[in-house]
Amino acid sequence: MSSPPRIVRIGEDALLCTLTASDAAAPGLPLQQQLWQLCARLETEREALSLLEIVPGMGNLLLRWSVPEGAPCPYAALKKHLGTLWQETPQGDIAGHTVEIPVRYGGDVGPDLNDVARHCGLSPDEVIHLHTHAIYRVFCLGFQPGFAYLGGLDTRLHSPRRDTPRLAIPAGAVAIGGSQTGIYPLSTPGGWHIIGSTSVRLFDPAATPAALLQPGDTVRFVKEAQ
Amino acid sequence: MKGSAARHSTPALVEVLRCGVLTSVQDLGRHGQRHLGISQCGALDTLALQQANLLLGNAPGAAGLEISVGPVHLRFHADAVIVLSGVDFAPTLEDCSGAASRNHVLPGHRVSIPAGSTLSLTRPAIPGARCYLAVAGGIDVPLVLGSRSTDLKAGFGGHEGRALEAGDLLPLGTARLLKANASRGVRGLAPTHVLRALPGPDHEQFTAASHTQFWMQPWRISHQSNRMGMRLNGAPLQLRAALSLLSSGVLPGDVQVPSDGLPIVLASDCQTIGGYPRIASVIRADLWQLAHLPPLTSVYFQLVTHAVARAALERQTRYLARLAQVMQQEFGE
Numbered sequence: 001m002s003s004p005p006r007i008v009r010i011g012e013d014a015l016l017c018t019l020t021a022s023d024a025a026a027p028g029l030p031l032q033q034q035l036w037q038l039c040a041r042l043e044t045e046r047e048a049l050s051l052l053e054i055v056p057g058m059g060n061l062l063l064r065w066s067v068p069e070g071a072p073c074p075y076a077a078l079k080k081h082l083g084t085l086w087q088e089t090p091q092g093d094i095a096g097h098t099v100e101i102p103v104r105y106g107g108d109v110g111p112d113l114n115d116v117a118r119h120c121g122l123s124p125d126e127v128i129h130l131h132t133h134a135i136y137r138v139f140c141l142g143f144q145p146g147f148a149y150l151g152g153l154d155t156r157l158h159s160p161r162r163d164t165p166r167l168a169i170p171a172g173a174v175a176i177g178g179s180q181t182g183i184y185p186l187s188t189p190g191g192w193h194i195i196g197s198t199s200v201r202l203f204d205p206a207a208t209p210a211a212l213l214q215p216g217d218t219v220r221f222v223k224e225a226q
Numbered sequence: 227m228k229g230s231a232a233r234h235s236t237p238a239l240v241e242v243l244r245c246g247v248l249t250s251v252q253d254l255g256r257h258g259q260r261h262l263g264i265s266q267c268g269a270l271d272t273l274a275l276q277q278a279n280l281l282l283g284n285a286p287g288a289a290g291l292e293i294s295v296g297p298v299h300l301r302f303h304a305d306a307v308i309v310l311s312g313v314d315f316a317p318t319l320e321d322c323s324g325a326a327s328r329n330h331v332l333p334g335h336r337v338s339i340p341a342g343s344t345l346s347l348t349r350p351a352i353p354g355a356r357c358y359l360a361v362a363g364g365i366d367v368p369l370v371l372g373s374r375s376t377d378l379k380a381g382f383g384g385h386e387g388r389a390l391e392a393g394d395l396l397p398l399g400t401a402r403l404l405k406a407n408a409s410r411g412v413r414g415l416a417p418t419h420v421l422r423a424l425p426g427p428d429h430e431q432f433t434a435a436s437h438t439q440f441w442m443q444p445w446r447i448s449h450q451s452n453r454m455g456m457r458l459n460g461a462p463l464q465l466r467a468a469l470s471l472l473s474s475g476v477l478p479g480d481v482q483v484p485s486d487g488l489p490i491v492l493a494s495d496c497q498t499i500g501g502y503p504r505i506a507s508v509i510r511a512d513l514w515q516l517a518h519l520p521p522l523t524s525v526y527f528q529l530v531t532h533a534v535a536r537a538a539l540e541r542q543t544r545y546l547a548r549l550a551q552v553m554q555q556e557f558g559e
Contacts, residue, residue, distance in 0.1 A: 009427075013510070052258055060472065062476075062477075211263065
């Protein structure tokens, strides 16, 4: 059972709602599932509540509103409403999509696979096996359009970031950094270890929705033949 | 050749002849997409862009150009009416006959541009400050995810998802007809270098000495500032105790303090999620100043209440509504 959310105002037109598990310091999957439930409910009330943005984070939720000129500030009412919604939010999982991401591991497109293997005391094949046999969940998106914060990386693959960040991690790179794994929709500088690459497009501004992965989705990596 | 038929057959295009870095198509930004990691983008000075648009009979959020580095030379392939707002870039207009005449263009005013003329913006009166060019009809690039703004970081929107380059051709939308071409202008706002702000969600996690520093000392703007954020130099701020925050949604205006203790005021292109403590949030009514605060100048933060923030924003909204109302009478349907 979780405690009621902590709600603080941010600037003039936003609030941050933080969920705290009464029995754990860090938010795990059950709490994030409740957050997705809450987001889904808020999505149905987006217009009625004049919500401009509904942004799930890691165990928290940012709401930004936009009310017509002269209308009263909705913060107090929204805060109260969130408290009520939270009471009514079911604890179970949401029905997200399952997305398979084909990955070419190692070689030119996964230059850090051997480094990760060495650090973890595994063979490159064992790294690939562990990476492809976990079930990941999209906790939230951010950092880049379509970049998913994935939960579920096997603890045996946790690896510290590179000492020297790369100037450019290419689009489509599949990487491990700390306790996380991710897929880069666009080229960016960064310090994560690149273990492979996918040809799947994670962000397409012309598509609906523009991001392939949505909060709550399940992701599986599938090894592609070289 | 000067007949209306000839005019209609000329495509309404603006050609970029020469262009400083980071000139881009911007409107009032992309909203409702932050949960997908998509930044707001849009003009840093939304007030200047709206002023210029309203003078031209455009919707306040029509797309224009944001210019930060000169020189910028633009050739108009059809008759057009423009307004330049923001900082003065010493604009001149050269007609198609060549070197014959080079006339000064009055910033903040409606200016008619005959087809074939070249508009030249040399350099800003205040280096590092920005200028906005609005054209009657607006820059008619496609709407992408609800906005014509360029997302320079992610490479989409605006003109081909990038900053403008020499050779680019920008299409213009249909302009509303001016009933009488009376000279009209507005005075731009001068930045005060005082950013009014509300305490952020992590304000109380900073030491009392840091509160004094943050609200009392001048902050020098770093050269590392850009459309993502304005980085500040000064005595570093300190937390009462180490703070481990989980990533959460952030917004333009939020003042983040990374581990080096030096604040960053997030701007239009900022990421959607962040994990640094937030000491304050700059009020909406003062965010336009981020377009015009050059490196090495100083800013102060002034602590205000929600009531002050609201009153300041309402004053701006009322001003723009009044300008729209006055302009309504000068344009046909």
